[in-house]
Amino acid sequence: MVATGTNEPTAPARIVILVDNGVNGDSRVQKTARSAADAGWDVILLGRSPNGQPQSWKLGDAQVRLVRMPSPLRQRRHEYRRRWFIGPLAYPPTGIAAQRAQVVKAWQADLVIKRALLASGGRSGGSVLKRGSLRVQEVAAKVLKRWVSFRYWQLTTAQRLRGSLRSPWDRAYTWFWRRLLGVRSWRRLEPQLWDYELAYGPTVDQLRPDVIYANDFRMLGVGARAKIRARTKGRQIKLIWDVHEYLPGVKPRSNNARWMTANQAHEHEFSPYADAVITVSAQLAELLKRDHSLPLLPSVVLNTPNVADVEWDEGAPNLRNRIGLGPETPLLVYSGAAAAHRGMGVMVEAMPHLPEAHVAFVVNDPQSAYLNSLVARAKELGAADRLHVLPYVAHHEVVGFLSTATAGVIPIHHWLNHEIQLITKFFEYSHARLPILVSDVETMAATVRENEQGEVFRVDDVEGYVRAAKAVIADPDRYRAAYKSIDLAAWTWEVQAEVQAGLYRRLAPDRIPGRA
Template sequence: MLVDNGVNGDSRVQKAARSAADAGWEVILLGRSPVREERHWQLGAAQVRLLAMPTPLAKRRHEFRRAWLRWPLAYPPTGIAAHRAQAVKAWKADLALRRAQLAGGGGLRVTALTAQELAAKVTGKWVSLRYWSLTNARTRRKLRSPWDRAYTWFWQAMQGDRAWRRLEPGLWDYELAYGPVIDELAPDLIHANDFRMLGVGARAKIRAAAAGREIKLVWDAHEFLPGIKPWQDNGRWLPAHRAHEREYAPYADAVMTVSDGLAELLQREHGLARTPDVVLNAPAADHGELVPDAPAPDLRALCGIGPDVPLLVYSGAAAKQRGLDIMVDALPELPGVHVALVVNKPAGPYVSGVLARAAKLGVADRVHALPYVAHWEVVPFLSAADAGVIPIHHWPNHEIALITKFFEYSHARLPLVVSDVKTMAQTVRSTGQGEVFRAEDVADFARAVRAVLADPQRYRAVYDRPGLLDEWTWEAQARVLDGVYSRLLPGRPGPAPASSPAADEQSTPVGAEA
C-alpha cells in the first residue's frame, strides 16, 4: 500500500491498511518520512514503513539561477544570504557586549564603537534588502508569464501526457524513493492512494511484468484531480499532474474512490470499462480500547467551558476554501455560542488569521483552536459539541462527496450545519439531520445555527432510524475493499491472523481528516 504522506493524519489509509491486514492480507504500508531517516511501526497486523525521500527535483531550474533582470540586488541562491544575515547578527551581538563592557566610559573607544554600531546597522539593512530580494526571486515567479506559458504549451504539444517529466520533474523524487523498495518486496498487489502514487505503482507493475512477475494495481482516487485547487500557485502543477494521471490510469486493474459522484467522473475522465468501487471515508464503529492507559480527551474541558454552553465544532484540515472564517464572523450574531476548531495546524498561518479576526470582532474568548486527536477518539471527542459544522466553499471536489467529517459528526450524533455544496446538502435535506446554509453567507449561517440550537433533539432523533448509520461505518467499507482485492487475487489470502488493537506500537495521534 502506497501513500505520499507520513501516514499519521490520514485516517482512510490507516483504516484500509489495518482492516486489510485483519482480513488476512500481508500488508506493508509505504509512506513518506518527515525526516531524513526511515521510520517503522505496526498498525495492527500491518507494517508501516516511512521512507526517506530527498526532493532535489522538486526545485525548478530557475531557483538555482540569479534573477538579474527582475531582482538585480538579490543574493545568488548559494546559501550566502543566510550566512551574511547570521554574520551581521553576530557582529551586532559582539558590539552590544563591548557596549556593556564600556558602560560609563567615554573617549575615543566609545566614539569608535558608536561608528561601528552605525556601520552594522547600515550593513544589516543592506543584507536584509538583498535577502528579501532573493526570497521574492524564488517565490514570486508563478510560471504564468508568456515565456512560461509557451514552455508549458511546447512540451504538451511535443510529448502529450509524457510532458509531466518536464513540467513537474519532482514526481520522479517519489519514484526514486519508493520504486526500489517496491521491487525488493515483490508484491502481488499494489494499492496506490491518489494520483502521485498511481504512477509509482504503475511503473512497478511494468517492471515486474518485464521480469516475468504479475502485479495487480488498485488505484484509490481520493479526489477528482481536475477539480483540485492546485497546492502550488503556478501554471504547470495541474496540467502536469493531470498528464501524469492520464498516462498511468490505464495500468490500474481496479479503481476505487470515495463517492458515487466521483466514481462517475473518473469513469468519464479516463474511459474506464468498469465503474470504480466506492469505499466511503466512514469511521470505524468499534476500534476497541487501543490505548487503555490514556484517558479520552474532553472537548469541553479543552475549551474551558461547561456542559450548558452552546458549542459548535469544526474538525478537519484548515484552509481558506474550508470556510472556517464564517464561524467566527457569525459569533457577534450568536451570543454565548463558542466555536472549537479541531484542525491539523492550530498554530498555522490560516488559523492564526482566523483567531486574529476573532480578536478584532471581540469574540476571541469564544474561539478555541485545538489539535487533532487519535482517529479512534474522534467520534467520542466530537460528541460533546452541540452541532458539527461543514462550511466548505463551492469547489468541484466539494460538490461530489460526503467527506470524512460528515460521517464522523453523524456517528457522534451531532446536528449538522452544512453549506449548500451539492451532495452533502442533498443528503442533509433528505435525512433531516441538520440545516443547510448558503456557502459564504454569514447571515444565513447564523440562521442555520440558531435553528439547530433551538431544537437539537429534533435533529439528533434522525440517528435513531434503523439502518441509517450501519452503512456509514468503516466495517461496511472494509468488506468492499476486501472484495476488490479478492476479485483481483482469487483464492487468497490465507487464514486471517488475530489482530490485537494493542499491537499498535506507535499509535501517534492522527487527524480526523482523510
C-alpha cells in the first residue's frame, strides 16, 4: 500500500497483461509480468487456455489466469453451405460425405465375405441365382462407390477453392468491404477476432485495471475496447501496446487471402487508443511510427534473459549430458519454435558433410509433423543417430542448458521480421557464450560480423552452412573470446525492464508502489 496526501492508503495500480497464447513458452510475457509484480505493481496476466479449461497459477507475485476461448467464428458462413456454382453435385459440408464413403466400403467388405462363402460351398449355397444376385450387387457397389467418390471430390475441390478466399468473388468481397468500412472492415473479413473479445473482455472489465498491457495485434483490440467501455463509466484506463512483430512482415497465420487485410484494418482501428507503444527493435519502431502516425517513437524492449538466468550452475542438467554426449564431440543446437520458414532443414541436409557433428533441436513440439519430417530425412541420409530432438526447458534454464553446445544455429529465412531484429535465441546463445551460425538476415548477420562472434551463411545454402560450421568447429574458442568485448550486461532483462517501469510510472503517477 502507498500513502496519499491525506494519509489514506492507496493500492498500487493494477496492470492487466493480455496475451494470445497459453503463457507457458512465451518468455517475454512471463518476464514482463514477473518484473512488474516484483516492483510492487498489482499484476494479472491473462492468456488463452490451450485445453478449453480455465487455469490459474502464480508467477512470482503475479497472477496468471487462462480464460476459456471458444472460437465459433473461426469458420465462415460459406463453410456451412453447399457450393452450388463450384460443385453442384457435391455433398453438403455436414460430414455426410465421409459417412457415405464408409457405408460403401462396408457394403463391399460384406460382399467379399459373401463371395468367399459361395466359393467354399458354405451354407449360403452356390446356385446360379445366388451367384447372379451377388454379381449384380458387386456391380452396383462399384457404381455407387464411383458416384460417392465423385460427389466427395466435388466437395473437397470446392472447399479447397473457397478455402484460400482467392476466387474472383472472394477478391471482390474483400475489396467491397474494405472500401465501404475502411478500418472497420475486419468485422466482415475476419470475424474470429470477436472470439477474442468475447473471451477476454468480460474478465478484463471485472478486473478493473488501471493499465492494460496488450501484446501484439489481436490483444490491441481487446485492450482498446476495454478502455472505451471504462471511459463511459467514468474510469480511466491507460493502454500499452507491445508489438512483437511487424504485422505486414509476418508469415500469415492463415492461408486465406483476407487474413492480412483484415488484421491490418483491426490494428489501424485501435492503434490510436494506445497511450504508449513498445516494440523489439529500433527499425520496427520507425516502421510503426510511420504506419500509425504515432506522436512518439515507440520504446524498444529487447527480449533478453534475466541476470539470474545467465549465471548458471555448471553442475546443472545441460544439453550434452541430457543426450549423453562427450565434451569433445561437436554439437550444433537450434533452440526455438519449429517451422519450415525457420530454415532448420539446412542443418539436417548438412549432416552427411559434417560426419562427426551431432545436431540438437530444442523445440516447442518435438512430435510435430515438421519435426517428424526432419527426423525421417535424417534417416534417409544415414544420420538419424546424430539427430536429437528435445522439448523446451523453462525459460530461466535455457542459457545454462544450451551452454555446452559447440555452436548455436539461427538458420531463419528472409521474412521482414527476421531481418529487422535480434531475436530471443540470439541473446540466449550470446549469454551462453556460444559461437553463432546465422543465415544472412540483415540485423543478426551484421551484428555477428561486427562482434566476430560467429559465421554467416546464405539462407538454405547447404555448402555455405557446412563451410561456416567447419570454421566454428575447428576453433570455437576464437569465437567465444569475442564475448569478452561485448557488453552482455546491456542484454539482460533487468536493463530492458527499466523501460517498461518508466512507462508504468508515467501512466499511473498517483499509484506508484512504495511512493508516499
